[in-house]
Amino acid sequence: MExxxxxxxxxxxxxxxxxxxxxxxxxxxxxxxxxxxxxxEATKLFWNGFxxxxxxxxxxxxxxxxxMLNAQEKTTEKPSVFKWIESxxxxxxxxxxxxxxxxxxxxxxxxxxxxxGGEEAxxxxxxxxxxxxxxxxxxxxxxxxQPSANQRLQAVNEVDKLNTVTETIIKAxxxxxxxxxxxxxxxxxxxxxxxxxxxPIVREGLVSSIIHQSSPLVQIELADLMVxxxxxxxxxxLKELIKEKDVNTNAKQKMEESIQSII
Amino acid sequence: MxxxxxxxxxxxxxxxxxxxxxxxxxxxxxxxxxxxxEDLVQNVFIKILKYKHTYTEDSKFIVWLFQIARNASxxxxxxxxxxxxxxIDEVGYSISGGDDVQGAIIERxxxxxxxxxxxxxxxxxxxxxxxSKFKELKYRExxxxxxxxxxxxRLKVHRALNDLKGIFLTLEKx
Numbered sequence: 001m002e003x004x005x006x007x008x009x010x011x012x013x014x015x016x017x018x019x020x021x022x023x024x025x026x027x028x029x030x031x032x033x034x035x036x037x038x039x040x041e042a043t044k045l046f047w048n049g050f051x052x053x054x055x056x057x058x059x060x061x062x063x064x065x066x067x068m069l070n071a072q073e074k075t076t077e078k079p080s081v082f083k084w085i086e087s088x089x090x091x092x093x094x095x096x097x098x099x100x101x102x103x104x105x106x107x108x109x110x111x112x113x114x115x116x117g118g119e120e121a122x123x124x125x126x127x128x129x130x131x132x133x134x135x136x137x138x139x140x141x142x143x144x145x146q147p148s149a150n151q152r153l154q155a156v157n158e159v160d161k162l163n164t165v166t167e168t169i170i171k172a173x174x175x176x177x178x179x180x181x182x183x184x185x186x187x188x189x190x191x192x193x194x195x196x197x198x199x200p201i202v203r204e205g206l207v208s209s210i211i212h213q214s215s216p217l218v219q220i221e222l223a224d225l226m227v228x229x230x231x232x233x234x235x236x237x238l239k240e241l242i243k244e245k246d247v248n249t250n251a252k253q254k255m256e257e258s259i260q261s262i263i
Numbered sequence: 264m265x266x267x268x269x270x271x272x273x274x275x276x277x278x279x280x281x282x283x284x285x286x287x288x289x290x291x292x293x294x295x296x297x298x299x300x301e302d303l304v305q306n307v308f309i310k311i312l313k314y315k316h317t318y319t320e321d322s323k324f325i326v327w328l329f330q331i332a333r334n335a336s337x338x339x340x341x342x343x344x345x346x347x348x349x350x351i352d353e354v355g356y357s358i359s360g361g362d363d364v365q366g367a368i369i370e371r372x373x374x375x376x377x378x379x380x381x382x383x384x385x386x387x388x389x390x391x392x393x394x395s396k397f398k399e400l401k402y403r404e405x406x407x408x409x410x411x412x413x414x415x416x417r418l419k420v421h422r423a424l425n426d427l428k429g430i431f432l433t434l435e436k437x
Binding site for chain 2: 008011012015016017042043045046047049050051052054055056057058060061062064065066068069072073147148149181
């Protein structure tokens with residue numbers, strides 16, 4: 001490589017536009033001709049002058065984007081006969097919310113206005129509560145099927161408001177944990193399931209979902225949970241996951257520590 | 264992107280998460296205004312939805328994305344008229360007259376001069392270097408974004424860097 005070629009190639013080298021061979025040639029020239037090092041460093045200084053500190057965008061940017069996206073999805077949704085029937089039967093989220101509130105209101109009015117006597121009133125309130133729970137459960141299941149991640153997150157949060165959780169909801173949460181595209185939704189599903197770890201089905205489900213996880217965040221969260229639960233059955237799937245090729249180093253380290261803590 | 268084009272609008276969220284920081288960084292380096300840069304990121308994604316039918320597999324998504332980003336950046340310059348010719352004295356004043364005087368004193372002198380030189384570099388040249396610094400964007404992609412050949416893009420990046428050196432040396436002599 002001649003000096004003129006070297007001089008021409010400095011910007012190409014800094015911008016990553018040289019081939020592997022040319023990079024080697026360039027670096028070799030620099031090594032053999034240290035008198036040009038200063039010139040290279042000066043150009044590098046100019047190039048790196050653009051690497052200033054960029055502040056992180058605020059969460060408001062995300063909120064604005066997802067609001068825009070949701071609005072866009074609603075306007076582009078094509079009305080079909082099936083959708084129309086479905087909306088008539090199930091209703092959209094605001095409708096379902098309205099139903100829930102209406103049932104609650106009916107329960108309260110019935111409880112306040114009509115004096116059925118102690119036992120009778122209690123039974124009515126219990127029935128109204130039962131009905132509310134049923135609607136809320138239905139709401140959770142419907143929201144979990146929505147394409148919008150925001151709505152699925154909302155579904156998982158709704159689970160916390162339920163007094164009794166049915167097996168169907170537990171299964172839906174596991175399906176979310178194992179199949180949802182969005183990491184935040186999967187993490188929320190773990191948070192929701194944490195409250196029911198006294199049930200064997202939940203503990204077993206959590207153990208068997210370890211191997212399905214590809215996100216390091218979810219892997220770490222599950223590994224932590226297994227330590228809290230001291231779940232010995234989790235050791236085997238954790239070891240299997242560690243052996244996989246693409247596992248993040250930090251997640252791997254965390255899982256190894258968790259295995260030690262469990263044993 | 265092809266899925267978004269086919270009507271799966273919600274998939275745009277994945278693209279947003281993947282590119283939002285790079286886009287924000289691009290705008291911020293061009294205009295130094297975080298609020299405006301956030302608005303411009305939003306504008307880019309609105310435009311993606313509006314013009315999704317024009318996207319083809321022929322070019323990389325990132326090239327198409329930065330073509331839109333570049334237009335958004337120029338539109339905002341035009342609208343706000345923020346981009347005006349600034350001479351060396353004006354920039355010198357605006358930097359030395361900033362609030363962070365103490366920080367500026369501590370900073371090495373040539374770094375301050377370099378910052379002033381970058382501020383004086385015309386936006387179309389600054390943009391070339393900012394784009395070339397993205398790992399995914401080689402001269403070929405930069406050329407596609409700004410609408411010229413690969414060789415021409417290389418030449419323009421070289422010239423922009425030389426111009427920056429020239430401005431730096433002028434400032435240093437003063």
